[in-house]
Amino acid sequence: DTEVTQTPKHLVMGMTNKKSLKCEQHMGHRAMYWYKQKAKKPPELMFVYSYEKLSINESVPSRFSPECPNSSLLNLHLHALQPEDSALYLCASSHSGGLDEQYFGPGTRLTVT
């Protein structure tokens, strides 16, 4: 099974709200990723977790806070977002990071009002 799941599918939030995006995989992968994709653009890497430790943070603003509670779960906590943060947020996983094939979830479409 090469499935990565993400919830919710859609999220609308105000600029003062706090919300979380969730990602789960049961493939035994030890690397998990958050990407952000704006309309008509390719995905851009935000964070990489490897063996449950944050290994890459692509200079993402602190209003985005990732968390990896265990090897199967990845969260992205959102607080005080701006309208320009509206985008499709994609989660991915790979066997152990590095050059391994990455598998993507269906994404959460976020709208900040």
Next chain:
Amino acid sequence: GIQVEQSPPDLILQEGANSTLRCNFSDSVNNLQWFHQNPWGQLINLFYIPSGTKQNGRLSATTVATERYSLLYISSSQTTDSGVYFCAAFPGAGSYQLTFGKGTKLSVIP
């Protein structure tokens, strides 16, 4: 960093036609993936292909790493093939971050 360029940016096909999508990269890469992003946003893995040729049904891919390009062939296209096709490369020299091209938007019309 590495540049990944895809062509053409847009492609319209009649159902049943064949097509070739191209991905050029500016430097040596350690690996390459092809994805299809459907209209709902899901990125579907098509091929993980550092070199050589792979086939999966109506789709096949060829990567010639020494010449820094990869090709995706779609035969007998169907309307469900519509969407955006991305290639993404792992650069060499110790970088383990996927670098995406800008994509090819394919529209297959009945």
